[in-house]
Amino acid sequence: MAGLSAATALAGTAARITVLDKGRGPGGRMAARRVEIAGDQVSFDHGAQYFTARDPAFRAAVAAWEQAGVAARWPVAGDDAWVGTPGMNACVRHMAAGLDVRWNMRAERLRRDGAVWQVEAGETVFTAATVLVAVPAEQAAVLLAEAAPDFAARAAGIASAPCWAVMASFAERLPLADTLRSDTGLISWAARNSAKPGRAGGETWVIHASPARSRELIDLPKDAVARILLGDFFASTGTAPTPPQHLDAHRWLYAQPETRKSEGPLYDPELRIGIAGDWLHSPRVEGAWLSGRAVALQERLASTS
Numbered sequence: 001m002a003g004l005s006a007a008t009a010l011a012g013t014a015a016r017i018t019v020l021d022k023g024r025g026p027g028g029r030m031a032a033r034r035v036e037i038a039g040d041q042v043s044f045d046h047g048a049q050y051f052t053a054r055d056p057a058f059r060a061a062v063a064a065w066e067q068a069g070v071a072a073r074w075p076v077a078g079d080d081a082w083v084g085t086p087g088m089n090a091c092v093r094h095m096a097a098g099l100d101v102r103w104n105m106r107a108e109r110l111r112r113d114g115a116v117w118q119v120e121a122g123e124t125v126f127t128a129a130t131v132l133v134a135v136p137a138e139q140a141a142v143l144l145a146e147a148a149p150d151f152a153a154r155a156a157g158i159a160s161a162p163c164w165a166v167m168a169s170f171a172e173r174l175p176l177a178d179t180l181r182s183d184t185g186l187i188s189w190a191a192r193n194s195a196k197p198g199r200a201g202g203e204t205w206v207i208h209a210s211p212a213r214s215r216e217l218i219d220l221p222k223d224a225v226a227r228i229l230l231g232d233f234f235a236s237t238g239t240a241p242t243p244p245q246h247l248d249a250h251r252w253l254y255a256q257p258e259t260r261k262s263e264g265p266l267y268d269p270e271l272r273i274g275i276a277g278d279w280l281h282s283p284r285v286e287g288a289w290l291s292g293r294a295v296a297l298q299e300r301l302a303s304t305s
């Protein structure tokens with residue numbers, strides 16, 4: 001979200017923009033996992049669950065997504081709660097559609113070569129006047145260590161909470177409300193994924209373990225974690241255990257920054273390198289979008305001065 005927000009804000013300038021993402025497709029932490037269950041194609045939002053739109057500029061972007069059919073309100077999560085449709089990653093996919101995005105392309109090294117940057121990604125080397133980095137803090141610290149050690153040190157000062165996410169489907173509807181926040185300390189959030197607007201398929205749930213429970217289970221195999229957390233979910237909600245039709249888990253090592261910089265994006269107008277991401281604004285989709293847009297505005301200023 002932060003990277004594509006920056007690229008969108010720079011599109012239409014003289015800059016020729018290339019976006020590299022190591023993922024197989026659009027989403028990042030606004031991911032959607034597609035699976036086939038009993039012959040139906042079903043999608044789970046296993047990362048971000050919904051997003052708010054409070055800033056006027058972000059609200060305008062979300063209104064455009066709604067017009068395009070890639071976002072809809074989800075009032076059950078709050079008056080200003082939105083989701084991507086038909087999956088959480090739809091907004092990111094929509095943003096990427098108008099840009100030159102290279103999926104499956106992991107930036108491995110950033111190197112200054114005279115007045116330009118070289119970005120090494122596997123066999124390919126990209127040359128650019130400006131590099132903007134929009135990845136979780138822990139990954140930014142590694143990527144920037146050689147190229148921008150000061151920024152790397154700032155990224156290294158951020159710690160993100162992990163989150164184990166469980167994706168489960170059931171033959172029958174569970175006797176529960178659509179969203180649940182639990183105070184048992186085990187489960188932080190659970191939602192009936194199939195209750196979100198535009199979702200196909202039967203009764204599906206996404207269950208997030210709390211940061212403490214996620215840390216406890218961090219190195220266990222995902223199948224074991226899925227079973228343990230499903231048990232936690234039934235125990236926390238006081239629901240009779242029901243065998244799932246489908247059960248899987250995903251480990252987010254850097255789900256949400258626990259500490260963050262309020263200073264805004266990092267940008268060096270001499271070296272033309274900028275850093276954005278939720279950890280430089282607020283640990284939410286909206287924070288990532290605003291951070292990406294802010295670093296793009298700094299780049300626009302530098303490129304015209």
Ligand SMILES: Cc1cc2nc3c(=O)[nH]c(=O)nc-3n(C[C@H](O)[C@H](O)[C@H](O)COP(=O)(O)OP(=O)(O)OC[C@H]3O[C@@H](n4cnc5c(N)ncnc54)[C@H](O)[C@@H]3O)c2cc1C
Pocket residue numbers: 001002003020021022023027028029030046047048049050051052105106107108134135136139143163165208252254255256276277278279282283284285286288
């Ligand atoms: C389980 C979970 C629940 C959440 N719930 C909510 C919620 O309900 N509401 C909310 O607003 N927010 C929520 N969030 C937070 C929200 O998802 C993030 O704040 C936001 O999506 C961060 O966007 P970003 O662009 O900063 O980072 P990311 O989405 O992490 O994007 C970074 C991108 O960089 C790519 N990348 C990383 N390293 C490299 C590399 N070396 N080379 C190339 N590409 C690379 C990744 O593939 C990824 O696509 C949740 C997050 C998680 C994980």
